Every structure is written in structure tokens, then in C-alpha cells.
Amino acid sequence: MSPIVRPERAVAPAPAVPFRHRHLLGIEGLSAAEITEILDIADHYVELNRRGGAKSSLLRGRTMVNLFFESSTRTRTSFELAGKRLGADAINMSADGSSVKKGETLLDTAITLNAMHVDVLIVRHPESGAVKLLADKVNCIVMNGGDGQHEHPTQALLDALTIRRRKGRLQGLIVTICGDVLHSRVARSNIHLLNIMGARVRVVAPPTLLPGAIGRMGVEAFTDMKKGLADADIVMMLRLQNERMQGRYVPSTREYFRFFGLDYDKLGAAKPDALIMHPGPMNRGVEIDSEVADDFGRSVIQEQVEMGVAVRMACLDILTRALRSNTPPAEDAN
Amino acid sequence: MPGPNGRNPHSGAPAAATAYVNARIVDPASGLDIKGALVTEGGLVRDFGPALFKDSPPLALDVVDCQGKILAPGLVDMRVQLREPGEEHKETIATAAEAASAGGVTAMVCLPNTEPCIDDVAGVEFVARRAREARATKVFCYAAATLGAEGKELAEMGLLGEMGAIGFTDGIKALADSQVMRRILAYSRAFDALVLQHPEDPALARGAAMNEGETSMRLGLPGIPALAEVMMIERDLRLVEMTGARFHIMHVSTAEGVDAIRRAKARGLRITCDTAPPYFTLTENDIGEYRTFFKVSPPLRTERDREAVIAGLADGTIDAIASDHAPQDQDAKRVPFAQAEFGVVGLETLLPLSLALYQKGRMPLIDVLKKLTAAPAAILRLPLGRIAKGASADLVLFDPDRPWVVDAKRFKSKSKNSPFDEMPVQGKALRTIVAGRTLYEAAPA
Numbered sequence: 001m002s003p004i005v006r007p008e009r010a011v012a013p014a015p016a017v018p019f020r021h022r023h024l025l026g027i028e029g030l031s032a033a034e035i036t037e038i039l040d041i042a043d044h045y046v047e048l049n050r051r052g053g054a055k056s057s058l059l060r061g062r063t064m065v066n067l068f069f070e071s072s073t074r075t076r077t078s079f080e081l082a083g084k085r086l087g088a089d090a091i092n093m094s095a096d097g098s099s100v101k102k103g104e105t106l107l108d109t110a111i112t113l114n115a116m117h118v119d120v121l122i123v124r125h126p127e128s129g130a131v132k133l134l135a136d137k138v139n140c141i142v143m144n145g146g147d148g149q150h151e152h153p154t155q156a157l158l159d160a161l162t163i164r165r166r167k168g169r170l171q172g173l174i175v176t177i178c179g180d181v182l183h184s185r186v187a188r189s190n191i192h193l194l195n196i197m198g199a200r201v202r203v204v205a206p207p208t209l210l211p212g213a214i215g216r217m218g219v220e221a222f223t224d225m226k227k228g229l230a231d232a233d234i235v236m237m238l239r240l241q242n243e244r245m246q247g248r249y250v251p252s253t254r255e256y257f258r259f260f261g262l263d264y265d266k267l268g269a270a271k272p273d274a275l276i277m278h279p280g281p282m283n284r285g286v287e288i289d290s291e292v293a294d295d296f297g298r299s300v301i302q303e304q305v306e307m308g309v310a311v312r313m314a315c316l317d318i319l320t321r322a323l324r325s326n327t328p329p330a331e332d333a334n
Numbered sequence: 335m336p337g338p339n340g341r342n343p344h345s346g347a348p349a350a351a352t353a354y355v356n357a358r359i360v361d362p363a364s365g366l367d368i369k370g371a372l373v374t375e376g377g378l379v380r381d382f383g384p385a386l387f388k389d390s391p392p393l394a395l396d397v398v399d400c401q402g403k404i405l406a407p408g409l410v411d412m413r414v415q416l417r418e419p420g421e422e423h424k425e426t427i428a429t430a431a432e433a434a435s436a437g438g439v440t441a442m443v444c445l446p447n448t449e450p451c452i453d454d455v456a457g458v459e460f461v462a463r464r465a466r467e468a469r470a471t472k473v474f475c476y477a478a479a480t481l482g483a484e485g486k487e488l489a490e491m492g493l494l495g496e497m498g499a500i501g502f503t504d505g506i507k508a509l510a511d512s513q514v515m516r517r518i519l520a521y522s523r524a525f526d527a528l529v530l531q532h533p534e535d536p537a538l539a540r541g542a543a544m545n546e547g548e549t550s551m552r553l554g555l556p557g558i559p560a561l562a563e564v565m566m567i568e569r570d571l572r573l574v575e576m577t578g579a580r581f582h583i584m585h586v587s588t589a590e591g592v593d594a595i596r597r598a599k600a601r602g603l604r605i606t607c608d609t610a611p612p613y614f615t616l617t618e619n620d621i622g623e624y625r626t627f628f629k630v631s632p633p634l635r636t637e638r639d640r641e642a643v644i645a646g647l648a649d650g651t652i653d654a655i656a657s658d659h660a661p662q663d664q665d666a667k668r669v670p671f672a673q674a675e676f677g678v679v680g681l682e683t684l685l686p687l688s689l690a691l692y693q694k695g696r697m698p699l700i701d702v703l704k705k706l707t708a709a710p711a712a713i714l715r716l717p718l719g720r721i722a723k724g725a726s727a728d729l730v731l732f733d734p735d736r737p738w739v740v741d742a743k744r745f746k747s748k749s750k751n752s753p754f755d756e757m758p759v760q761g762k763a764l765r766t767i768v769a770g771r772t773l774y775e776a777a778p779a
Contacts, residue, residue: 207520207577208488223524249517251481251488259492259524 019318023135023142026151027192035160035196042161042307042314049085049310059088059320062119067109068145069095069125074280074305075145075154079122082312088120106130110137119323120316123147128185141319143312149183149244155279156189158311160197162304163234166275171198176228176270177219178204178260179238179287182211183245186279187238191217204228206260208249225259225266232270237262237278237288253286263289275300351375352770353392357400357731361407362704363720372405374727377769381723400731403764406703408440408728410719411684412608412710413584414659415506415677416473418464419457420449425661425748427461431470432746433681435774438730438763439657441472441711441718442681445505446483453478453489455497462498470773472728474716476501479518479529483507486514488521495525500714501582503530506631506660506676508566510536515570519579528714530582531570533591534632538562543672545618545633553624555672558633564590571598574605582713583607585658587632589642596651606713607651608705610658611687612678614643616753624671627753630658631676647705648697654710655702657684661749679747683754689734689761699734727770736762736779 019034027035048056064083066076076092083090104112106125113121120141123131128148135142146152164170175194181187181203194201201219203210214221222228229235240256250256257263262276276292276299284290293299355371359382372382373395411434417425434442444461446452452461458477465473477499481487484504491502502522509515509531522529539558544550546557567583571594574581586592586609595607612630617637621628628634646652660677667674688706692699711719718728742755766774 207523208517212576247513247517248487250521251490251492255490255492 019321022319022322023144024153024315024319025132025135025142025144027153027156027189027196028151030193030196032196032198035157035193038157038311038314038318039161039164041317042157042310043165045310045313045317046161046165046307049306049313055085055087057087058317058324059083059086059119062088062320062323063117064088064090064120064122064316065113065118066090066092066122066145067113067124068093069123069130070146072124072145074308075124078305078308079143079145079154079312081309082316083120085309086313086316088316106134107137110134114139120320141323143315143319146185148185149188150185151189151192152185152279153189154308154312154315155186156193157315158304158307159190159236159277159279160193161307161311162277162300163275165307166300167233170194173199173233174202174231175199175234175236176202176204176232177236177238178225178228178262180209180240180249181205181214181238182209182249183241184238188217190236191219195219202228202232204260206250206256226269229266229269229274232274235262235267235270235274235276237276237282239279239281239283239287257286257289261285261287261289262292264292267292274298277301277304279304350396350770351380352396352398353387354398354400354405354729354731355387355392356402357405358402359405359721360700360703361721362700363407363708364722365700366721367700369402372721372729374729374767374770377727377771379721379723379725379727382721398731398765403731403733405721405729405731407707407719407721408730408766408768409438409684409706410710410714410716411439411442411657411659411681411706412654412714413610413656414442414444414681415447415661416444416461417661418448419460423748424663424666427464427473428468428470429746429748430659430661430681431465431468431473433659433679434471435766435768436746436763437657437682438685438732438766439471439681440728440730440766440768441474441716442657442659443474443476443500443714445503446476446478447505447507451478451483452476452499453481453483455490455493458494458497458499471768472718474498474500474714476503476505476530478502479504479509480514485510488514488517491522491527492525495527500716501528501530503584504532506532508532508534508536512569512573516573516577519573519577519581522579523577526580528580528582530584531566532631533563533566533570533583533586534558535562535566538565543629543633543674544621545635547618547636549618549621553621553671560588560590560635560639563588563632564594567591567594571595571603571605574603578604581605585610585613585632585656586643586646586652587613587635587639589639592642592646592651596646596649599651606653608654608656608710609643609647609652610656611680611684612658612753614640614647614691615687616640620753621671625753626667626669626671626674627678627751627755629667629671629674629676630660630678644691644696647691648701653705654713655684655688655705656710657681659747661747662751663749667751677751678754679742679745679749679752681747682745683740683752683759685730685732685763686738686740686759686761687754690759692734693760727767729767730763731765731767732761732763734761736760738762
């Protein structure tokens with residue numbers, strides 16, 4: 001159970017392999033080495049954050065904008081914190097208060113941002129592919145904070161970091177993802193990442209919430225939760241994304257909880273030391289029993305939040321490398 | 335038994351041991367057709383065979399001399415409307431059970447189209463309790479596939495199944511919305527639940543009263559085209575192919591419908607279907623001058639369709655025969671044809687009308703019986719409809735040849751809306767036994 005503590009370093013470790021991507025739009029397309037590099041650097045930031053106080057000046061004078069077209073608390077805050085801890089000027093733009101609500105198109109928004117000379121843009125958008133569209137049009141580095149039902153790469157990375165620190169590895173672990181897979185970008189990013197890293201991925205959901213072609217993503221699909229949880233090392237619970245549903249996919253929350261909610265009875269099928277994860281926000285009594293969610297020994301839900309900040313710091317660090325080596329920060333910044 | 339409504343209704347007082355001697359025992363499930371005897375004890379079949387009691391007559395038992403008549407598994411009627419709760423003036427579970435016993439039916443499955451609709455666990459429990467109180471025919475129920483059978487939001491299939499619902503259907507209403515149907519079929523797979531469909535495109539059937547064709551034209555009645563059935567069947571077959579659900583098509587009535595199912599079965603789809611006596615006995619011409627007792631849903635079709643339904647039964651395309659028992663009172667039927675309610679009572683005529691297929695040489699007797707016993711039980715995954723040691727002693731003793739004339743006035747059913755009234759038929763239930771207990775005995779001929 002003890003976290004794997006990496007040797008402390010004053011600065012982030014030098015990259016073994018160059019990170020090939022300008023943006024972080026998804027997990028799909030990353031290599032195992034690139035993911036490992038992010039996790040290694042994130043480990044370093046976990047220790048830095050735990051020591052507290054010491055604010056890095058890595059991104060001093062750089063501007064980071066959180067552009068969120070969809071409501072978010074933890075992801076936006078986590079990115080903001082990550083940026084600020086690295087010394088960047090982190091600014092939040094929510095769609096509610098912006099010209100987006102006044103009818104500005106996504107491409108107009110991109111032009112506006114270009115004129116403002118933003119360095120890093122974090123985007124969350126309810127439409128799949130919207131982040132990619134924006135990334136093609138802006139001059140800055142773009143990180144995907146979640147696009148529709150497509151990808152949420154930093155969530156998958158923080159989940160991987162949490163698992164790796166607890167279990168020492170990802171390779172060979174049985175990871176069961178339970179719940180609304182159909183509407184979940186978290187599930188898609190996690191499936192990509194875990195497959196790249198050599199874990200065995202399973203999904204459990206009512207058939208209405210499983211994409212028909214799910215087998216093509218390299219996972220085993222189950223509709224019987226106990227069978228899907230048998231011998232699992234990791235149990236990842238997903239929320240029912242009612243806001244993305246057209247009509248009803250499950251009859252009621254009480255039926256959903258009875259057959260697909262994580263309680264001690266169903267959890268009994270997993271390994272005794274299986275970890276319970278949830279990307280949040282949780283709906284207690286729908287997809288997870290309160291007692292299980294709060295189980296001190298097994299639930300790592302709080303730890304996931306901590307890992308989120310470190311992983312986003314690592315991503316910012318890696319993606320801004322080229323920027324930092326090519327151009328000094330603007331003089332008038334700060 | 336999967337649910338509370340399947341419990342032995344006589345569990346409080348076990349039936350006395352009874353010997354049925356001098357019987358022709360026919361069990362379609364095993365292909366058995368022998369002369370012999372059968373003993374029931376404690377509600378179960380204890381033993382049977384040709385040699386039983388041959389040398390030593392049964393002692394200390396009730397003895398029933400079957401006089402060479404057929405002792406077969408009791409009929410399993412996979413579709414009835416019981417009208418309780420909500421329309422007790424038309425029928426109750428108790429009166430329907432009496433009608434069932436008079437017709438040789440020992441187990442029946444009711445549709446959820448009651449008032450209120452059976453779409454929650456309380457509804458399933460209600461039927462189970464009323465059936466227990468009636469202490470007669472075994473009653474099972476389907477639950478609505480959607481809330482209120484409105485075709486919109488999924489009902490709690492998992493919880494309803496645990497409570498004893500043995501299938502999911504909106505009953506007399508078709509599940510029309512393709513997206514909803516897709517989800518129902520997909521969702522049912524989590525529980526391997528059976529989904530049953532009334533195959534009729536409601537838009538094509540809206541406001542119509544009978545089969546569309548020459549007769550409806552002459553009568554000046556709005557018609558339901560045969561197409562309404564085959565379109566829905568074809569659509570559903572595609573969705574079943576996509577989802578892999580367990581699917582049953584109720585009361586097939588058209589030649590095209592039978593054809594579509596035959597082809598789908600040949601492709602290996604996991605589907606079953608049934609029909610009801612009106613569809614292999616009557617045609618639209620029998621409506622005559624607006625006789626509302628001949629108004630059924632789906633409507634009576636043409637002679638060509640009737641022949642195709644019989645052919646489907648004979649070649650195995652159609653798996654089962656259900657009564658489609660749909661009690662309606664005078665108020666619902668003594669009105670202009672277009673305003674009349676759909677449906678006919680069927681529990682008390684199911685056996686002779688089905689046996690007509692045998693008497694007219696269209697099917698062997700044992701095959702007809704199979705469609706009324708082992709076949710529906712297998713579709714529903716109920717351990718009924720067979721004669722086996724240790725199986726529940728649900729039996730019917732019947733004379734396949736005895737002629738009689740249907741007299742609706744003497745029906746046990748509360749409603750008398752039978753198009754077969756005054757029709758001469760052959761084949762009569764003489765004794766109906768549920769869990770070893772005789773519930774019905776016919777008056778001597």
C-alpha cells in the first residue's frame with residue numbers, strides 16, 4: 001500500500017525521449033514512453049507539492065487561460081492551481097460570462113485568443129472534437145480538459161499516476177471500468193492509456209450504456225458486474241452522465257444501483273486489495289454506495305484529486321519546453 | 335418457479351395421492367404416447383408408465399379411471415388478459431381461473447395492460463397475491479416494457495424480473511419507437527429477459543377496425559393493412575439481430591409475417607412466435623354484417639393468411655398457440671363496429687379449436703399439443719408443460735373426439751364475447767388437475 005517514492009530531484013528529470021506533441025489533445029497517439037515520462041515528472045511534482053510553499057518560477061511571465069465551455073469545478077481548479085504553482089498567470093474564462101454566449105463562434109474565439117498572445121490554453125467543451133478544432137486555429141499550446149464524449153487525457157494520466165504509486169506498475173493489472181461508458185470521455189481516455197501501458201481493461205455497464213463496438217477498443221465487456229469485477233486490481237466507477245442522454249438509457253436509479261452500483265457485495269468479487277477510483281463528481285447511492293466511497297483502506301478518490309494537480313503540472317512542464325527554450329517570457333509580464 | 339406468482343397455489347394443503355389408470359398418456363416434450371397409468375402425490379407426478387398397476391391395482395389411493403382418454407400436460411396459455419386490477423366487471427383473476435380450468439389450461443400468463451398498468455413491482459406482487467387467493471390456475475405475468483406501457487421510458491426490468499415477471503411487453507400496444515425498442519432489447523440482455531411484441535405499426539393501424547382489403551372497402555370500415563404487421567416484424571428482426579435479445583412475436587396473423595419469421599429463423603435468429611385460434615379458424619369474411627365479436631387485434635385476415643398461419647404452425651415457424659383471451663363486456667361490444675373494443679374470450683375454446691388442426695389432418699395430435707404445452711413453457715423457461723417424474727402434476731384429461739357445441743352463455747368467464755358461440759367443435763377437457771388437485775370435472779356426455 002505504501003506509495004512508491006521517487007528519488008527527490010531539485011528540477012524535473014531530463015527527458016529520455018523527446019515528447020513529440022505540441023498539444024495534449026488525447027491519450028490516443030501517445031506512446032508508452034511518453035506516458036511514462038509524464039508520470040515520472042508528475043511523481044516529482046507530487047513530492048514538490050507535498051513539501052508545500054515552494055512555488056516554481058518555471059512558467060513565470062507565461063499566460064495560461066482556462067477556457068471552459070462546460071461547467072467544471074475540480075478540473076478547472078486543478079489546472080488553475082497547476083499553472084499558478086508553476087508561476088504562470090492563470091486566467092479563467094467560462095462560457096457563461098464570455099462572448100460565446102453572445103453568439104461568437106469557436107473560430108472567432110480562437111482569433112481573439114491569438115490577438116491576446118496566450119501561451120497555454122486549457123479547453124473543455126461539450127462537443128467531441130471541438131478542442132481539436134480550436135487547436136488547429138490558435139497559435140498557443142492547447143490542452144484538452146475534456147471534449148464531449150471523446151477524451152479527457154489528464155484524467156486518465158492522473159488515474160494512472162494514482163494506480164502506479166499504489167501498485168507500483170500498470171502492466172498486467174486488471175482494471176474494471178464500471179458505468180456509463182457510452183457517454184464517458186474518461187472511460188475512452190483510460191481505455192487508451194491502460195491498453196498502451198499493458199493493463200487488462202474490462203468494462204461493466206448495462207448494454208444500453210455500452211457502445212456496440214466496444215470490443216474494438218481492446219476491452220472485455222460485461223453486463224454482470226460481479227463477473228466483470230472478478231479478480232480486479234482496480235475498480236473505476238463512472239457517473240451516469242444524464243446531461244448527455246437523449247431519453248432514458250436505464251429505467252431508474254434504484255434499479256441501476258441494485259445491479260450496477262458498487263457496494264460491498266459486488267466489490268467482494270474483486271481482489272481483496274482492489275482500489276476504488278472515481279473521477280468525480282460522485283452520485284452516492286446511484287453508482288456507488290456511500291460506505292464504499294468513504295472506505296479509507298480502499299478508496300483512493302481523494303488521492304486522485306491530489307494527483308490531478310501534479311499530473312497537470314507535469315503536462316504543462318513538458319508541453320512548454322520548446323516555448324521556454326526558444327523565447328524568453330515577455331518583459332512586461334508580472 | 336421463478337417468482338411468487340408461480341408458487342404452488344395449493345402449498346397450504348398437499349393434494350392426496352391419486353392414481354390415473356387406463357389412460358393414454360401423451361407428453362409432447364418427450365414424444366411419449368402410451369397406454370398406462372400415472373400417480374400423483376404431494377402435488378407432483380410420482381410415477382407413470384405402461385406397466386404401472388398392471389399386476390397390482392392401486393391401494394389406498396384415489397383412483398380415476400381415464401377410460402382410455404388422453405392424459406396430457408395441462409395447457410400453458412402464454413397470453414391472456416385478466417382485467418384485474420381495474421376492469422373487474424369484465425373479468426377477475428378468479429373467474430378467469432375458472433374459465434382456464436374448464437378449458438384444460440393449468441397455467442396462464444397475463445398481459446400488463448390493466449388499470450393501473452403492471453409496470454412496477456407492486457403490480458407484479460398484486461397479481462401473485464390474487465392468484466394465490468384464487469388457489470387455482472397458476473398465474474404468471476409479463477410486466478410492461480415501458481412505464482405505463484406508453485412506449486417511452488424503460489421499466490425496471492431487473493427488479494421486475496426478480497419479483498417474478500417472466501417477460502416484458504407493452505401487451506396490446508406495439509413498442510413503436512425504434513430507439514426505445516433498441517434500448518429495451520439491448521437492456522434486456524443484461525438479464526437475458528424475454529421481450530414480447532405486438533407486431534403492428536400503430537401509425538398504420540390508427541383508427542382502423544379491421545383488415546384492409548375488399549371486405550373493409552365494402553363495409554366502409556377503416557382498414558389495417560397486412561403491411562402494418564410485416565413492417566414491424568421486419569424492423570424488430572433487424573433490432574434483434576443487432577442486440578442479440580431474446581425476442582418473441584405475439585399473435586402472427588399474416589402470410590407475410592409468417593414468411594419473415596421463417597426466413598429469420600433460417601438465418602439463426604433467436605426468436606419465437608405464436609398465434610391464436612382466431613387466426614387459423616376465422617377470416618375477415620366471418621365479420622359478416624359488422625359482428626363486433628369478430629373484432630380482434632390484430633384483425634382477422636384473408637383465407638390466404640389463414641392458410642399461411644396453419645402452414646407456419648405445421649412447419650414449426652410458429653412455435654406456440656395462445657388463447658389471446660380478451661374479455662369484453664356488452665357495453666364494449668354492442669356498439670357500432672368501429673367503436674367496439676378489440677378482443678375475444680378464448681380460454682374455454684383454446685383446446686377444441688386447436689385440436690381442429692389435428693382433426694382436419696393438418697398436424698399430428700402430439701404436435702398440436704406441443705404448441706399448447708411444452709413449446710410455450712420452453713419459450714417462457716417455465717418448468718411446466720411436461721409429464722415427468724417429480725414435475726408438478728398439472729394435467730388435463732381430455733377426449734379429443736367428443737363433439738359439443740360452444741355455448742358462450744355457459745362460459746365460466748365473466749365475459750361472453752366469443753365469435754365461436756354456437757359453433758360445433760370436437761375435443762373437450764374432462765378433468766383439469768393443478769398440482770395434483772382436480773379443479774374441474776366435465777359433466778358426463
